[in-house]
Amino acid sequence: MTGTDTIVAIATPPGRGGISIVRVSGPAVAHIAVAMLGDVPPHAHAVRRDFKDSNGAILDNGVALFFAAPRSFTGEDVLELHGHGGPVVQDLVVAAALDLGARAARGGEFSERAFLNNKIDLVQAEAVADLINASSAAAAKAAVRSLQGEFSARVNTLADALLQLRMHVEAAIDFADEDLTLLEEGAIAQRIRDWLTASSRLQDLAQQGMLLRDGCTVVIAGRPNAGKSSLMNALSGEDVAIVSATPGTTRDVLRATVTLDGLPVLLLDTAGLRVSEDAIEQEGVRRARKEIERADRVLYVVDSADQLSVAGLSADLLALPQELPVTVVLNKIDLCGKAFVPDHATSAPSLRVSVTSGEGFSALRSHLKESLGYQSSEASAFSARRRHVDALQRAHVHVMAALHALDSTLGVEIIAEELKLGHASLGEITGQVTSEDLLGAIFASFCIGK
Ligand SMILES: Nc1nc2c(ncn2[C@@H]2O[C@H](COP(=O)(O)OP(=O)(O)OP(=O)(O)O)[C@@H](O)[C@H]2O)c(=O)[nH]1
Ligand SMILES: [Mg+2]
Numbered sequence: 001m002t003g004t005d006t007i008v009a010i011a012t013p014p015g016r017g018g019i020s021i022v023r024v025s026g027p028a029v030a031h032i033a034v035a036m037l038g039d040v041p042p043h044a045h046a047v048r049r050d051f052k053d054s055n056g057a058i059l060d061n062g063v064a065l066f067f068a069a070p071r072s073f074t075g076e077d078v079l080e081l082h083g084h085g086g087p088v089v090q091d092l093v094v095a096a097a098l099d100l101g102a103r104a105a106r107g108g109e110f111s112e113r114a115f116l117n118n119k120i121d122l123v124q125a126e127a128v129a130d131l132i133n134a135s136s137a138a139a140a141k142a143a144v145r146s147l148q149g150e151f152s153a154r155v156n157t158l159a160d161a162l163l164q165l166r167m168h169v170e171a172a173i174d175f176a177d178e179d180l181t182l183l184e185e186g187a188i189a190q191r192i193r194d195w196l197t198a199s200s201r202l203q204d205l206a207q208q209g210m211l212l213r214d215g216c217t218v219v220i221a222g223r224p225n226a227g228k229s230s231l232m233n234a235l236s237g238e239d240v241a242i243v244s245a246t247p248g249t250t251r252d253v254l255r256a257t258v259t260l261d262g263l264p265v266l267l268l269d270t271a272g273l274r275v276s277e278d279a280i281e282q283e284g285v286r287r288a289r290k291e292i293e294r295a296d297r298v299l300y301v302v303d304s305a306d307q308l309s310v311a312g313l314s315a316d317l318l319a320l321p322q323e324l325p326v327t328v329v330l331n332k333i334d335l336c337g338k339a340f341v342p343d344h345a346t347s348a349p350s351l352r353v354s355v356t357s358g359e360g361f362s363a364l365r366s367h368l369k370e371s372l373g374y375q376s377s378e379a380s381a382f383s384a385r386r387r388h389v390d391a392l393q394r395a396h397v398h399v400m401a402a403l404h405a406l407d408s409t410l411g412v413e414i415i416a417e418e419l420k421l422g423h424a425s426l427g428e429i430t431g432q433v434t435s436e437d438l439l440g441a442i443f444a445s446f447c448i449g450k
Helices: 029-037 087-099 109-116 122-133 137-147 150-174 176-183 187-214 228-236 279-294 307-311 313-318 361-371 386-407 412-430 436-444
Strands: 006-010 017-025 047-052 058-067 078-085 102-104 216-222 254-260 263-269 297-303 326-331 350-352
Touching: 006 087, 006 109, 017 029, 017 087, 017 109, 029 047, 029 058, 029 078, 029 087, 047 087, 058 087, 078 087, 087 102, 109 122, 109 436, 122 137, 122 150, 122 412, 122 436, 137 150, 137 187, 150 187, 150 386, 150 412, 187 263, 187 386, 216 228, 216 279, 228 254, 228 263, 228 297, 228 326, 228 361, 254 361, 297 307, 297 313, 307 313, 313 326, 326 361, 350 361, 386 412
Parallel strands: 006 102, 216 263, 216 297, 297 326, 326 350
Antiparallel strands: 006 017, 017 078, 047 058, 058 078, 254 263
């Protein structure tokens, strides 16, 4: 399935740098090496060479690395030219390879070839991109674990167990007379239950991996002057937003990224929610509402020292979209007595803080992590994507259906079919079962040269 053509790309970031790497992969690599370097260097040995164009003109002098198929990242012959990091010289080296029969690689094409040549599975290919794009140290470590195959191994264990179950059940179909003896042993039901337990556990882990990779969006909302921008600045540790005693200060949506124990959180500060005659402020409120709808969690900030805000809290919360995950942050508690707890008639959790004194902040951070579903279990986390979690869930549902069919003695064929569908869902994760569309979508998001 691999391309019969040879691809070339600059593998290092664009611009000037100490070193830049041009990577070539495909059947024409040996030809290109002979033309540009004078020989094909020995496998995986760094050699010093002049890099020449097809006319023999010297373009650069650097280190060349050749990896013979299939012992390379892509599984094809690969040549890496480590030259000087100037944009013009890099382009000249690429142009020379193009001249000698290579074509410019698309984003992710090297990784795609690695996948198609069975050097890595789909989860690992995705982990390459996740590692490059990791927005926190924890996310990077998690991506490395996926890259090393930890997630794939767990998926494969589940898939293998399911395959065993399928074989057992399908044997029951083939030997119809012994139908009952094969299935009524009870062992099958127990094995399916065990499988479901393991599947739930992996779903939890994958969910964590997805959180680590994608992070969460937390929107700070509330009435004007509640202390939203102050909270934004305090949580991000930066002076992102203008704070002033004048209500209606913030108009635009302001963003800052913070890391909570490795969990990347995008914080959004928004305009105070109120009815206003001012067109600019109206637009600010409109933007605030738009972000609120998309939030993974809303921190609804209340000025606890302001009687009107406290009295209006229940109504304010009711005016927010239904089923929105909201935490009420009762701010400015430095201005009220300790015993003061405004009552509000919703089930939203509430926390008391003072941005000025810092009181209640560590509780707020822990609450955020917990409410976003993050357990900072760095040791076992691996990166995962929404599509992995979806596929795991689908597999789980099918196997549940199989168990149901077994319990209600629905017929062995139905059990077999559900197990088969579950197995196929798992296969989508590592790429045993894929469609062209899926592959295209995954690799298109990679950077060029990867
Ligand atoms: N005493 C006290 N004052 C606070 C606290 N938090 C914020 N403030 C003050 O409250 C005022 C409003 O703060 P901002 O952070 O600008 O409020 P905001 O909710 O962003 O206001 P808008 O952008 O106008 O909607 C400022 O004068 C802050 O210094 C607090 O915990 N205690
Ligand atoms: Mg503000």
